[in-house]
Amino acid sequence: MEFSKLSAPTLKELFIEQLENMILSGKLSIGEKLPSERELAESMQISRSVVNAGLTEIADKGFLEIVPRSGTYVADYRKKGKLDTLISIMKFNGGSLPDADILSILQIRKVLTALALELAVTRITDDEIKQLFTCSAQLDKANDCTRAAEIVFEFDHLLCIFSGNTLLPLIFYSFKAPNTTLFERFFRLHGFESMRRRTNALCIAIRARDLDSAKEVISRSIDETISGGTTIYR
The missing domain is CATH 1.10.10.10 (Winged helix-like DNA-binding domain superfamily/Winged helix DNA-binding domain)
Structure with missing residues (x-):
């Protein structure tokens, strides 16, 4: 070791x-x-x-x-x-965030991923879709919360890259630390299965170039974490 x-x-x-x-x-x-x-x-x-x-x-x-x-x-x-301020708040709270900040990050994720889907679905290539499915398969095998959080963040970041918007992946990546922290908490509280289903369903909808279905999958998933059965507040 x-x-x-x-x-x-x-x-x-x-x-x-x-x-x-x-x-x-x-x-x-x-x-x-x-x-x-x-x-x-x-x-x-x-x-x-x-x-x-x-x-x-x-x-x-x-x-x-x-x-x-x-x-x-x-x-x-x-x-x-700025974002560094949020990192300092996390450190002050022992690596976690106040509920108001958790809600704010989830709301931002909802907006950014919806925009990424709107831009990506009509232009995504078959090779890029394969990359998403590969990422989803890695999540299916993950049984460690930290590793699973990294994979989910990578998946959503790939969506931003495939959108073709040059700033979107940079903006999304700047939120990596708080996002992965929240994903880890999600997996500790609720396990892996619901996020695996979300990611796989998203891959299928994107492969079919079905924007409405893809946006519904991501919106429903985040709404459940905001105020449904998979909340992650402290």
């Missing part, structure tokens, strides 16, 4: 984690002004260069706003955040 190399977090990573946790827990309120870089460095016993680099990275995620000649303030990350 191989063991992976262990590495300790850097001071900057520890600084970022502490400040983000204070913001997400509410210990630092939106609009609150942080102490100066010098004061932060002294109180946390780290260099000002670490503080400066950490604050810049946290601000880039939308947690802070750095105002020249005024100071650094806690920002409303819901308004100014």
Whole structure:
């Protein structure tokens, strides 16, 4: 058995984690002004260069706003955040997401996969359909939640690639971390069979170039996870 190399977090990573946790827990309120870089460095016993680099990275995620000649303030990350912000929220929650964020991701998946199908079904090649069936067959054999989550994400990402829209696969892939986390939770709670049926039915509908059936399969599956018998909320 191989063991992976262990590495300790850097001071900057520890600084970022502490400040983000204070913001997400509410210990630092939106609009609150942080102490100066010098004061932060002294109180946390780290260099000002670490503080400066950490604050810049946290601000880039939308947690802070750095105002020249005024100071650094806690920002409303819901308004100014990006995908990295969502990853930080997941880490804060022990790798999971609040129910509102789970719902939001499912709603986004529903929109993106519907668009991918609309664009892909009329232009997909026989070779691309074979790739989807191969992916579906891999899911049939998977009995590990992590591996199964990777396969389902790969399947849906292939749909985005086959759509011909150059931005769609990039947008979809940017949500890989939260999506695979939710798929893993789905498999732990509900097993593999329903997702296997979904993926196989989708392959059959796409092979028949039946857009309505394909969209119905994906819509019904996601709706069941949003508010039906296969919910994945905490």
